Amino acid sequence: MGSVRAGTAEAADERRQLVNVAYRLLGSVTDAEDAVQDAYTRWYGLPQDRQEEILSPGAWLTTVTSRICLDLLGSARARREQYVGAWLPEPLPDRTEWNHSAGADPTGPADPADQIVLDESVAMAFLVVLESMTPAERVALVLHDIFRYPFAEIADVLGRTPAACKQLAASARRRVGVARAPVTGTGRAEVVRRVKEAWETKDIAALVGLLDPAAVMTADGGGLVGTVLHPVEGGARIAQYMIAIADKAPGLELLERSVNGVPGLVARRAGTVVTVAAFDVSDERVTRIWAVRNPEKLRPWTQQAGGNH
Template identity: 65%
Template sequence: MSDVTGIGVGGGDVLGERRRLTNLAYRLLGSLAEAEDAVQETYARWYAMPPERRDAVRAPGAWLTTVAGRVCLDLLGSARVRRERYVGAWIPEPLPDRREWGGGGGGGADDPADRVTLDESVHMAFLVVLESMTPAERVVFVLHDVFRYPFAEVAGIVGRTPAACRKLASSARRRVDTAGAAHAKPAAARQAGVVRDFKEAWEAKDIGALVGLLDPAARMAADGGGLVGTVLRPVDGADRIAEYLLFIAGKAPGLTLLERTVNGRPGLVAQHDGVTVTVAAFDLADDGRIGGIWVVRNPEKLRPWLAFGAAAASG
């Protein structure tokens, strides 16, 4: 993978590093809220230093990256414990592409969601694989393979030797390869067409069409966080997923489904009375059918989407 931002670790304006740090932290943590907290903590440590110490830092960008990486590493360790107690599946926080909402909301340049570059290193299938890694694997892999930091610099951030970091990166790559999360990106128009067909089949309650759009080995996971109702365990197989989707269609009248970009790929957003209540991300299998569906209903993870109301739905 190429450098997400094209920005190195050199100096420059300290506050100008915020976008790069947010990009890094989101990929490391899978949560926009936690990423923003990590970046805030990084800047807090920077400004807590006496002015003379800050002036002595030759490369502020490198300093900030090191601190942010260590903060995220610590957060990942505690997050693993919290997620073991999480109700149902834990799915990374989905991100909107505000440009397609026709001015229907958004916080502008100061909003953390607007600082995250929507590329292949944030598509949901990839983020879910990152969740399976150990904290050290994830930090090393993201820093080296996604952001292209040399192992010598990564070693200083995670407190390991360069050789140990190479082993961690290799282990992480095997996880990605095994999960198939690094397969070629489908053309946006191709995935958009499949998602549109899926939307229309769901609205028509056409179980045959739904089954035909799903890979036989497809898996669907949903995240309600214990705050809203949803399936607690992944649903496997095209037939079972289609049956569950029709069950939900009967239980959720009045929903409006919108075709919108989710983490850089075509997905669906469900709104009720103009309020976003569900965001669904999709991944296509090699045969072009849907292989993975990630449904986020936890309202705490939908905050970046709540600014988009009914006025934007027609955009």
């Protein structure tokens, strides 16, 4: 039972869980996969006797992955200052919506994005709130509230006392607490559908009616494609901007697709996904739009779209 082979097999089985933890901590599939790969490199680099001493390879790997993410979160702040425009988390597709018939080869290597469980803890609204936290708050909240790790184990990740970690999670929770409970899936889907229809028909009055007067739209082009560098504030201004985009991009195809498990819109041009938009909805009106246009963050979407013949 305590053999290295059993421990190695147990370690390999943890990959999905680790990718889920790392994505919620980092907001990037690519960075999450890199962090998990780094953790495995460290695991396989341990001497045999050291591996045998580790009673739970999964707990060891989670601790190491979380520490790697903590370091990355610290350096990410400096990197984001050089980022062109707003930085948004990397959006996740739902593979089942793209490949209805054949689907992907189940025996092939799993795409990291496909290993991430789509639940409320990956909704864009929640990930954006996580971005406002300190790295330590984010780690404490994600590990405790989402993955149910005890504060004694989180203390080992953060190098603080369990009591201090409990305080960090409470502080993080207060930031999340200001967010409202999300609208039900059906209500949200209906609002997003109406936005799509109004956008396609360039009905500015209908768009203004669907947008909260205090709505905010944030776009992320990463300096690689043209987009607004600062958030667009106010329903009327957002509606005007959306109509201007439609005028400038003939042939744009809008699709209703889940974005991080929540109803959203995908814009495709000549078969290539060019924008993924996530929405926050309250009282049947859109309060926030997050539009990801950075092509580096849309790779999982381009792969999915390419497989949907």
